[in-house]
Amino acid sequence: MFDFRAVALEVLETEISALTQLDQYIDDSFSQACELMFANESGKVVVMGMGKSGHIGKKIAATLASTGTSAFFVHPGEAAHGDLGMIKPADIVLAISNSGESSEILSLFPVLKRLNIKIISMTGKPNSNMAKLADIHLQVSVPKEACPLALAPTSSTTATLVMGDALAVALMQARGFTAEDFALSHPGGALGRKLLLKLSDIMHSGELLPLVSPTTLIRDALLEISQKGLGMTAVIDEQQNLMGIFTDGDLRRILDKRVDIHSTEIGEVMTVNPTIAKPSMLAAEGLNLMQDKSINGLILCDGTKVVGALNMHDLLKAGVV
The missing domain is CATH 3.40.50.10490 (Glucose-6-phosphate isomerase like protein; domain 1)
Structure with a gap:
């Protein structure tokens, strides 16, 4: 042979x-x-x-x-x-x-x-x-x-x-x-996406943004979470300022405590002072922030006003992960 x-x-x-x-x-x-x-x-x-x-x-x-x-x-x-x-x-x-x-x-x-x-x-x-x-x-x-x-x-x-x-x-x-210069000539490549893509490019906004008021009942907040498909919802006041966040993880915790989702308002069980990001942040930076905080979603704010949201799946689809 x-x-x-x-x-x-x-x-x-x-x-x-x-x-x-x-x-x-x-x-x-x-x-x-x-x-x-x-x-x-x-x-x-x-x-x-x-x-x-x-x-x-x-x-x-x-x-x-x-x-x-x-x-x-x-x-x-x-x-x-x-x-x-x-x-x-x-x-x-x-x-x-x-x-x-x-x-x-x-x-x-x-x-x-x-x-x-x-x-x-x-x-x-x-x-x-x-x-x-x-x-x-x-x-x-x-x-x-x-x-x-x-x-x-x-x-x-x-x-x-x-x-x-x-x-x-x-x-x-x-x-x-620099690597940033390289990315400018490779916008379609993985490096280009990591160095050029911003959170604002892939965030959910407008009607796709999950939002509820603090007086919303948990059961109704769950409907909002389900319809928007991000596994979370932002809790806002009348001026759309962020008051807190409620996630799938929060739901599991309150169910363990046998909280009545039909009579309890979301403001009583929401997570206050959640991790947030700015829309201008690079998607790669957003990924690092989520990994550091061990979270699967981010609320994006312009100052204190909620303007967008995304989760890990959005970063995967964009090729950042």
Whole structure:
């Protein structure tokens, strides 16, 4: 039986070995490339690559863009047929090719030079045409490919990807890029929801808000709780100021005490001074507050007036938990 695991382990060993030698290329050229991209506030980084280098280039462009460096990918073949118009003089081109001899990219160099566009090349061959013609060259040479035929790009694409990550993270830290900045470019992701979503975005309000007066009988308050489906109700005065809260947990406790729900007013058994939050609070902060207080719901107040309510299920639906 063929030993698939042995081959896989050999691939890992080969690629890890290639990466351990990559640090020698984090040199002055790397610093110059970072400084050039960091100082370029009016333009973008345009990443190019053919074949497998193109796939890696797309990922590098995406990583740059999501970590504070404006970037996008342009296919060299399409650039030669009109997409070159997407590149402006203020932009910087990051051209990727392991051989450094990609004809599709090299054919664009004269036009890029004429537009005075700075070019950073990333190749495995320091004596290649792309390396010589670029303003800055980043070397990503590897001892050998993990492919036994030395044909499929494997170690070389991994090294290129890591070099791209190194550029992106170095620029990210130089810009003081924060988790909040990251969330702004990832509003649909879990981090974006945690850092951008506010309690006001998911709270129940208006007719969906469970509210009763302190003179409401417990049985009628239970009907309000059941209809609004939050497992609780706020108890308010005539000006909608919060007086207390009554929850499913409170119901269990008064039943244990054999309180008559048909004759007792909610104001006699409500919890006064409950934990509340402001609608402007981040949903993630609201979650932390509920966990700290071991509660399943929150009343939201603007000053002393009740404006909303939510429970743990709302946070689950919003993807905050």
